[in-house]
Amino acid sequence: MGLKTTPTPAIPRTTSRDALLIDGSDAEFRKLVHGLLALSTRHEALRDGHGARIGLAGPAYTILISVRDLAAQGPITVSGVAEHLKVSGAFITAETNKLETRGLVTKTRHPEDGRRVLLSVTEAGRALLADLAPVQTILNDVEFGPLTRAEFRTMLRVIERLIPAADRALELQAAMAAGDARGVA
Amino acid sequence: MGLKTTPTPAIPRTTSRDALLIDGSDAEFRKLVHGLLALSTRHEALRDGHGARIGLAGPAYTILISVRDLAAQGPITVSGVAEHLKVSGAFITAETNKLETRGLVTKTRHPEDGRRVLLSVTEAGRALLADLAPVQTILNDVEFGPLTRAEFRTMLRVIERLIPAADRALELQAAMAAGDARGVA
DNA sequence: CCGTATTAGCGAAGTAAGTTAGACATTATC
DNA sequence: GATAATGTCTAACTTACTTCGCTAATACGG
Incomplete structure (x- = not known):
């Protein structure tokens, strides 16, 4: 130690949810x-x-x-x-x-x-x-070939909940952008 | 019966994998x-x-x-x-x-x-x-708010396998398109 | 009712997000 | 050492959009 090889500068976290952090890192999430x-x-x-x-x-x-x-x-x-x-x-x-x-x-x-x-x-x-x-059909069978039935069900369930969540995030983002614009003005 | 309300024309299947069919239908898959x-x-x-x-x-x-x-x-x-x-x-x-x-x-x-x-x-x-x-962080927490830790892990594992599979599908698609071009020529 | 504000769709015009084609330098192959 | 292949770059083009202004239809407050 003492010798810098590649500093690998810290990448800041982009989530704070425990469920998405592994050992306190968001590396897996990213x-x-x-x-x-x-x-x-x-x-x-x-x-x-x-x-x-x-x-x-x-x-x-x-x-x-x-x-x-x-x-x-x-x-x-x-x-x-x-x-x-x-x-x-x-x-x-x-x-x-x-x-x-x-x-x-x-x-x-x-x-x-x-x-x-x-x-x-x-x-x-x-x-x-x-x-x-x-x-x-041929291509979908290849593209989704690795998917087991259980995973398929999970994915479907998850994605259906994720879409409205993404919409909420979009609304929030728009609100924050608008707020900034007002704040600057 | 006998009276057509809305014919709801049949939509053809786009996968043949059992794991992705529910009661023989690909409706969930789509x-x-x-x-x-x-x-x-x-x-x-x-x-x-x-x-x-x-x-x-x-x-x-x-x-x-x-x-x-x-x-x-x-x-x-x-x-x-x-x-x-x-x-x-x-x-x-x-x-x-x-x-x-x-x-x-x-x-x-x-x-x-x-x-x-x-x-x-x-x-x-x-x-x-x-x-x-x-x-x-704020927005990701909203967007991925519905995700449990178990689902997070599953998604990650699934997506990492799905990417190479999608690449294989792309190669196959390109090969089929090229084959068609030759066939027509 | 009646004006006013909203909402849905349309067309024209502009911008951004890409692509293809070709030139050039470098590396691999024989 | 020639030929082919690879990686990047520039220029020119196409396509995938957006924004703006318009018209028509509905909704709403007086």
Whole structure:
């Protein structure tokens, strides 16, 4: 000792929850955050490939499948998709218009609220997605191959609780940013 | 019966693994995939906010923190970061040049391979990230608040296995796309 | 009711986040 | 020692978005 090899400067903690600290360190937690990022970038790359196979860009594919799956559990509007994907409504408008032109989705007025526009996937859209399904199955089996049934259940349960928590964090972040802006002004 | 209410057209399966099917349906599995997407979009939005707080765009922030954390476990190069984040090397070059101009990272020649460029985060860069840490802690505690210690461990273990699996899926996807291209030609 | 404020969607225009292509220097291969 | 391959960089381009301003429809306070 006495000789500095590589100082490895201290990295400050980014969580204070006991459940997420191991021996008082958040190293494992940061690994989780990092892993989550790595996984989502890879998943997005796969998504781009899925889209490409049916002639859609990644975002268009994501929107199409989101409309299909969200519509399955209740009426879904332009702004509903926007909020779900955390993008601007204008973007969903533009993309769904293109998808409508291609005959993959339909846009209809909401019967009770004329401002809103209901989205749904056409038969052609469903057929397109159905074409993709066999390939998707092969790739999903590889991508999620290491997942046991128990882990699958845990992941599902966890993620469903994590989404609203992330939304709360987003609200808090917005509130803090707004507070800072006021404080500076 | 006999009266069609809403036909609810069949959605084809996208996995064939028993562990991921519940009563023969992949509905829960698709929920997982969807949830993963929803979570990652929210996480990315939070990341943008973190970046904004220290004057960086989301991607620049992500690259900075990736360099710091990857460098902690061994030498890291431009292409190393590119592969980790699944973006082009050229993009990492451009962004790290900006970060270098701002004095947040340094780029040095690899001593044994003159083509490669080693990246590291400067003291100023570390200080900037350290400034952010307290706010990050607050938000992470909210975002990951619902996570128990057991779930945390499971998630970590699962994600670390899922990343290489996703990489294998990507390779397979690329191979299939290439095969199709040849087949068509 | 009636004005006013909100909310939903749209289109145009701009910005940022990437990509591809090509040049160049360095290293590996034969 | 030539040829190929790898790693980085720059420039030019594309795509994935956002913001802004508009119109139409609903909601709300007097």
